Amino acid sequence: MNHILLVDHYDSFTYNLLDLIYKSIPNCHVTVVKCDASDLLPHATDFSAIVLGPGPGSPLSSADVGYSSKLWTQSDVPVFGVCLGFQSLCCRFDWSIDRLAEVQHGYICPVQVTAPDHPLLKDVPSVFDAVRYHSLYAIPTNTQLNVLAHCTDTNSLVVPMAVAHPTLPYYGVQFHPESICSQYGQQIFSNFWQLAVAHNEKSHRNIVDTSSYWSSHCCNPRSIPRTITPPFLSLTYKSIDLAIDPVALCDYLKSESVKFQFLESAAVPGKHSIIAINDESSSLIYSALNSGTFNVTGYNTFYDTYEKGSVDGFYNLLQTYIDQQGTVSSGPADVPFWGGIVGYISYEAGMAGLGIASDVKNYDFSLMFARRSIVLSCNPPKVHILSVYIHDDPWVKQISSFIEHWSPEPVRESTFSAILKQPIAQLDREKYEQMVRQCQEYLHSGDSYELCLTQRVRVSIEPADSWEFYKKLRRMNPAPYACYLDLPGAIVASSSPERFLKWNAEGTCELRPIKGTVKKSSEMTFEKASEILNSRKERAENLMIVDLIRHDLNQICTNVEVSQLMKVEEYETVYQLVSAIIGTLRRSFHGLDLLRHALPPGSMTGAPKKRSVDILKSIEQDKTRGIYSGVIGYLDVAGRGDWSVVIRTAVLYTKDTTDTTHTWTLGAGGAVVALSTPEGEYEEMQAKLYSACQVFLR
Ligand SMILES: C=C(O[C@@H]1C=C(C(=O)O)C=C[C@H]1O)C(=O)O
Ligand SMILES: NC(=O)CC[C@H](N)C(=O)O
Structure with a gap:
């Protein structure tokens, strides 16, 4: 040797x-x-x-x-x-x-x-x-x-x-x-x-x-320890050949005061929509790294503490909790989610994994362990009703029978209309452009190769229904990783176009970073956008992230390959350059290990990741990104996962919710490289901000 x-x-x-x-x-x-x-x-x-x-x-x-x-x-x-x-x-x-x-x-x-x-x-x-x-x-x-x-x-x-x-x-x-x-x-x-x-x-x-x-x-990543062999859970499910609009079903659930988390593809053609039901005994798992307390409420209530700020401490407890709930070994293969964890992980949780502390007070992790869910597939149209509660046949039968006999009303248009309490405040152009120049100084000194600079914007409105906000967002900015979450700490309405990481039960993983953006307009055809996106600057931005993600995957996976290199994709308000990188988990690792080690998403940091995150923390006006730049997704009871990057998203933190005002937070930014122009970066950030912010303005 x-x-x-x-x-x-x-x-x-x-x-x-x-x-x-x-x-x-x-x-x-x-x-x-x-x-x-x-x-x-x-x-x-x-x-x-x-x-x-x-x-x-x-x-x-x-x-x-x-x-x-x-x-x-x-x-x-x-x-x-x-x-x-x-x-x-x-x-x-x-x-x-x-x-x-x-x-x-x-x-x-x-x-x-x-x-x-x-x-x-x-x-x-x-x-x-x-x-x-x-x-x-x-x-x-x-x-x-x-x-x-x-x-x-x-x-x-x-x-x-x-x-x-x-x-x-x-x-x-x-x-x-x-x-x-x-x-x-x-x-x-x-x-x-x-x-x-x-x-x-x-x-x-x-x-x-x-x-x-x-x-x-050595410094190789270690896997999250698994202390017990999880028991087998029984899955009860029924699949019905029926096309129903997931939003109509959610509208109905809302009218019946049923709470849920909703992960869908609002882009056409979509694939699956997941409605994870938050019934009265659902487990809600939440934790702020700076508090070191691990809380689970509801079914199988659990409480523990870990060393403050220790990401390992959190994941060890999460894995213990997940293992105690059990796994499901067989079920309908064409259904991506059979029950399990759904929720968000903040950007700062990723930072802590790199050894960079923050002083965030909000929850870094807010997840729900869903035992009942309804999954809708588009092609062929099907509705799947699933439960991992013991002896839950009556619920599955009751919901199936309801859905089979249901004649939904046409989806109601969103009733959301914002009454602004004050003008939307954001950094002025000069300040943002100055931050771009600061980033470029770090690029010239050799400290970074690319920096994803961002800003946060707050929109204060008179209280209005957040579900109706989401419905308007998904119509105005349909996106493949749209979602609506209502969890401890925040309500999140996302129209993200970017998959972070997906893995299946066999351990095949895929990441799909987006880097390279052109704003859509009446003059901007697909051909013109492709020409711009094929420029040296845009391709370099994308290549850096492809190489960075290969590195993230190579730590945990074998057979890492680039399956798509820089394809131009069209979204509602922008054209983007998208790559895909695949790999297979090594035997000692699971999807959660990869997720934990690959955070925060490289497309939101720049490269090299750790130094770039440090630099951005020193430059960005707002010291915390929170849920923006983090990830949203699921980890199901069969060991599969799919997580998106939190961009083009509006977050209503519980702390910003009063009887008289709702203050939503949105983030937007873009990768700064040496060939960036401060004006161009400002325009790009504005175009991305508008994709979600327009819901408050129109
Ligand atoms: C930072 C954002 O987007 C990120 C930056 C991109 C870019 O620089 O081209 C593209 C997609 C995202 O990875 C955002 O939308 O706020
Ligand atoms: N990729 C590198 O190792 C970069 C080396 C050095 N920081 C430079 O920018 O020149």
């Missing part, structure tokens, strides 16, 4: 490198360790080779590179540096570092090989495409390193892309060989490996197997 150390500089592409190493180097075991781990240096010389990964910041800053800068002086372990790791190698040999005038984030560039005979570039053509994510570059100031390849940027700037030390086993590339759009990454890594093996043999290096130590000290 070959032991490779991969040093992570808190980047969002590290696990793509891990995947590339596994594909390129036979029979190897890769250990991922953070650059600032105190046990990194003492153990580094045990490995067959070291790969220094990319990352935010500068190779000259010890806060950014941690102990990486010291690895070069350790011994003669073969080292391969990628991007920040490459720059660190260049600094070690006294090259200087400067900012690029034209930053390169997510661009596919032709790399010209200047040393075709060097073994690192064996079987690589003289020009090949590689993706670059950098704002800094290394300037050769001496001949201690040989330049093997370069790119020629604007103004004929020659930027070194690959280097090798003439005698020591040190190599590096400035580009990202692991990006989905880079060529020859595998070839270059396998060439590096040949060089490393030859060096290790010649110098008789003593390689020590420390994998048992690292199995508990």
